[in-house]
Amino acid sequence: METVVDASTSEEANGSAVEKKPTVVFVLGGPGSGKGTQCAYIVEHFGFSHFSAGDLLRAEMNSGSENGLMIRSMINEGKIVPSQVTVNLLQQAMEESGNDKFLIDGFPRNEENRAAFEADTGIEPAFVLFFDCPKEEMERRILNRNQGREDDNIETARKRFKVFLESSLPVVEYYESIGKLQKIDAARAIEEVFESVKTVFASINEKED
Ligand SMILES: Nc1ncnc2c1ncn2[C@@H]1O[C@H](COP(=O)(O)OP(=O)(O)O)[C@@H](O)[C@H]1O
Numbered sequence: 001m002e003t004v005v006d007a008s009t010s011e012e013a014n015g016s017a018v019e020k021k022p023t024v025v026f027v028l029g030g031p032g033s034g035k036g037t038q039c040a041y042i043v044e045h046f047g048f049s050h051f052s053a054g055d056l057l058r059a060e061m062n063s064g065s066e067n068g069l070m071i072r073s074m075i076n077e078g079k080i081v082p083s084q085v086t087v088n089l090l091q092q093a094m095e096e097s098g099n100d101k102f103l104i105d106g107f108p109r110n111e112e113n114r115a116a117f118e119a120d121t122g123i124e125p126a127f128v129l130f131f132d133c134p135k136e137e138m139e140r141r142i143l144n145r146n147q148g149r150e151d152d153n154i155e156t157a158r159k160r161f162k163v164f165l166e167s168s169l170p171v172v173e174y175y176e177s178i179g180k181l182q183k184i185d186a187a188r189a190i191e192e193v194f195e196s197v198k199t200v201f202a203s204i205n206e207k208e209d
């Protein structure tokens with residue numbers, strides 16, 4: 001009789017160890033939709049490590065690395081940095097964390113980001129959270145953010161909204177088309193949004209049990 005081997009078990013039939021792939025959740029939404037805010041709550045409640053692609057790029061930009069000037073000029077123009085730079089930073093952060101559950105925030109922001117991550121890591125997301133928020137509300141939040149970000153000005157924000165519509169929404173639509181999208185109404189109070197987020201993560205945990 002044939003035995004069914006679960007791909008997630010730690011040994012293959014010949015006894016060699018098989019590494020279990022990490023669990024990745026992509027967190028998408030327009031600039032200012034509340035991705036970073038909600039990720040901090042998810043980390044507290046569900047034991048994920050949180051990596052914001054934008055935060056990693058800003059750290060790289062300030063580190064004096066050879067890519068620094070290029071990253072700064074792209075971010076200040078609201079453009080998306082070439083995928084290889086961002087995917088390398090994400091991979092390094094994941095490897096150094098020692099965790100196997102990751103929230104990847106603000107990534108993939110375009111089709112090139114999505115394909116590069118999949119090609120380099122072989123990982124597909126378990127699901128994708130999408131924070132849906134009207135542009136006017138995102139604009140208000142960005143202009144009140146007060147984190148000293150050079151790109152949080154009205155001119156760059158408008159460029160970022162345009163890039164979001166043209167390049168990032170198609171990725172959101174792709175994940176919707178393959179049934180992996182968890183869309184959340186982000187135009188509510190932080191606690192209310194998190195109630196919806198909790199429901200999504202709780203139902204995923206149930207499926208795994
Ligand atoms: N639901 C919310 N209602 C009002 N303000 C919010 C909400 N979520 C986040 N904010 C605020 O809006 C700004 C942008 O949130 P942030 O989490 O940085 O968004 P993102 O990472 O998507 O750009 C921050 O100043 C944050 O405190």
Ligand SMILES: Nc1ccn([C@H]2C[C@H](O)[C@@H](COP(=O)(O)OP(=O)(O)O)O2)c(=O)n1
Pocket residue numbers: 029030031032033035036052053054055057074075078079080081082086105106107108109113151160
């Ligand atoms: N995958 C990514 C993520 C961010 N970036 C760059 C371009 C974005 O406008 C900036 C800021 O991204 P970040 O996610 O920090 O911004 P928000 O939190 O959505 O306001 O970083 C990128 O080039 N590629």
Ligand SMILES: [Mg+2]
Pocket residue numbers: 035036052054106
């Ligand atoms: Mg953010």
